Amino acid sequence: MEFRHLKYFVVVAEERHFTRAAERLGMAQPPLSQQIRKLEHEIGAQLFRRLTRGVELTDAGRVLYEDARRIVNEVELAKSRAQGAARGQTGSIRVGFASSVVFHPVIADIVRAYRESHPAVRLSPSESNVEALIDDLMAGRIDLAIIRQTSQESDRLKTEALLDEDMLIVLPPQHPMAASPCIDLRSIAHETLIMFPRAIAPALYDEVISACQRAGFTPLLGQESTQVASAVSMVAAGFGVSVVPNSIRQVHAGVSYHAIEGTRPKAQIVLAYRSGEFSRVVRNFVGLAKRLVQERSAVDAA
Structure with missing residues (x-):
């Protein structure tokens, strides 16, 4: 029993008329009638009773119609899902975020825009440090990572620059240079x-x-913070000063943030994914992220 025969049968059953069914299927009426007769011959029972103006289902036809309609609907749904997956409109994506990049407002905008434009894709976020995220990416535990620039080089890893941000000096409360x-x-x-x-x-x-x-000195390193953002808390507690990406200034801990004179160190944010990544879902995310950043840059430059 061929799927097309079931599809033809369902349409004729719904239209109760061979000519209208043929028009709906985009085919001539004689070939349609021939295909239905083949189906009746294969089943060994008459499926339609011919009337003066159309047809009606026989008892065998009514039984077959319920199963045939379910089969046709399921096949069409499977086809739709497969096409959606091929376009990256369905499925899932696991995205890792470096702890410091989540403070940048553009990152939240990217995630929001992706979820709005791909509502049927399940996005699973995770947060960790850069090196752990690279390991997760290479092990297949995540599909893509948004991280600070990595020094790791690998034929299996591809990175694309997303944006740069200036770094700032962080001073503790009541510091002489706080003003x-x-x-x-x-x-x-x-x-x-x-x-x-x-x-x-x-x-x-x-x-x-x-x-x-480059500024002419080797820094006096003190106690280490656990993360980039937590350095701010240590500065607030009086352990020293720090230099952090501009977006970290969202951490309000009683400290003061200051631009750096002259050539400023940069904190680059990059997209990282496996080389030769074939997933349309991943490629769609990368494309959307890059477009959004470019659009924001154009607006800022105008």
């Missing part, structure tokens, strides 16, 4: 610098240290 909106990096040469462990974000760590060295 200065812009500070030379050399001004903190004799301060204790609070940094996060290099292992959780090597490229970002190296960017800060290199900026200090």
Whole structure:
């Protein structure tokens, strides 16, 4: 029993007329009648009773109609789901976020825009440090990561720059330079610098240290914070000063944030995914993220 025969049968049963059914199916009436006769021959029972103006189902036809309609509907649904998956409109995506990037407002906008434009895709977020997210990505535990620039090089890993943000100096409450909106990096040469462990974000760590060295000093490193954002809390507690990405200024802990004079160190945010990624869902997310950032940049530049 061929699927097309069941589909033809269902349409004729619903229209109760061969000519109207043929028009709906986009075919001529004689071939349709021939296909229905083949189906009746295969089943060994008459399915339609011919009337003066149309047809009606026989007892055998009514029984077959219930099963045939269910089968046709399920096949059409399966086809629709497969097509949706091929377009990246259905399925799931697991996205990892570096702990510090979640503070950037554009990241929330990307997630919101993706969920609105792909409502049938289940997005599962997770948060960790850069190195752990790269490991999860390579192990297939996540599909894509939004992280700070990574120093890891691999033929299996592809990264695409998303945006750069300036880094700021963070000073504790009542610091003598707290009233200065812009500070030379050399001004903190004799301060204790609070940094996060290099292992959780090597490229970002190296960017800060290199900026200090370019400014002519080697920083006095103090106690490490557990994460990039938690450095702010340690500054507020009086452990020293820090240099953090601009978006971290959303952390209000009684500290003050200051622009850096001259060449400012940058904190880059990148998209990371497996090289040769074939998932349309992942490619759609990457494309949307890049378009949104470009649109925001164009608006800011106007």
